[in-house]
Amino acid sequence: MRAEVLAAVQAELAEHGYDGLTIEAVAARSGVHRTTVYRRWKTVAGLLADLLRAGLDDAWEPADTGSLEGDLIALNREVHAALTDQPSVTQAVIAASFRTPEAAEALTHFWTDRYTRSAVVVERAVRRGELPSTTDAHQLLLTATAPLYHQLVLLRQPMPRTVADHHARVAAASTTV
Numbered sequence: 001m002r003a004e005v006l007a008a009v010q011a012e013l014a015e016h017g018y019d020g021l022t023i024e025a026v027a028a029r030s031g032v033h034r035t036t037v038y039r040r041w042k043t044v045a046g047l048l049a050d051l052l053r054a055g056l057d058d059a060w061e062p063a064d065t066g067s068l069e070g071d072l073i074a075l076n077r078e079v080h081a082a083l084t085d086q087p088s089v090t091q092a093v094i095a096a097s098f099r100t101p102e103a104a105e106a107l108t109h110f111w112t113d114r115y116t117r118s119a120v121v122v123e124r125a126v127r128r129g130e131l132p133s134t135t136d137a138h139q140l141l142l143t144a145t146a147p148l149y150h151q152l153v154l155l156r157q158p159m160p161r162t163v164a165d166h167h168a169r170v171a172a173a174s175t176t177v
Contacts, residue, residue: 004030005037006054009047014087018096023047045100052093052106056113061120068125072144072168075118079145080164083152091153115141135175144171 008030012021021044027034041047063074082090097107115138122137131140147167151159 001030001032001036002050002054005032005041005047006051008032009051010089013048013051013092013096014089017092018044018048018099021047021096045102048093048096048100049102049106052097052103052110055110060114060117062118064124067128068121068130069169069172071121071124072172073165075121075141076144076148076164076168077161079148080152080159080161083148084159094153131175140171140175143174144168 005026008026009021012025012029016025023037023041023044024034026032026047027037030037037047041050062071062078065071065074082088093103093107097103118141119137122131122135122140125131126133126135144167148159148164151157
């Protein structure tokens with residue numbers, strides 16, 4: 001039942017944004033009775049927060065391509081795809097997180113988890129001798145991914161995937177042994 005409801009939340013959020021997200025629409029789309037949704041999640045903010053918490057339970061991990069540059073390019077391609085999908089659930093969740101403290105807190109936990117999991121990219125590069133052991137994984141990952149969020153989310157400007165690849169290459173080259 002939770003998976004069905006959260007899938008409906010994701011679809012409704014992507015299609016209608018936070019302002020168009022209603023418990024009634026989620027119930028109808030998921031096939032779960034409205035009173036059940038109200039009883040378990042109580043509010044739209046509760047639905048959104050649970051959707052973000054569900055992301056903490058997935059098995060996602062960054063690709064291992066065999067090189068730092070390749071790993072960062074693969075990571076940026078995932079970010080790029082998530083931000084340019086139409087409709088983009090990722091962009092909708094980011095926007096919605098500004099609407100409620102529950103969603104903001106859940107999104108912060110989600111991003112913390114993703115950056116923690118992504119640190120393996122740097123750890124592998126250190127083991128391969130591509131990076132010094134003193135490399136700040138979080139800073140390197142921000143260097144690679146931040147331009148995508150800035151251009152696609154904040155500026156709302158298009159970015160070809162080749163430019164996302166370029167930012168990964170710049171980040172990989174910025175920290176050398």
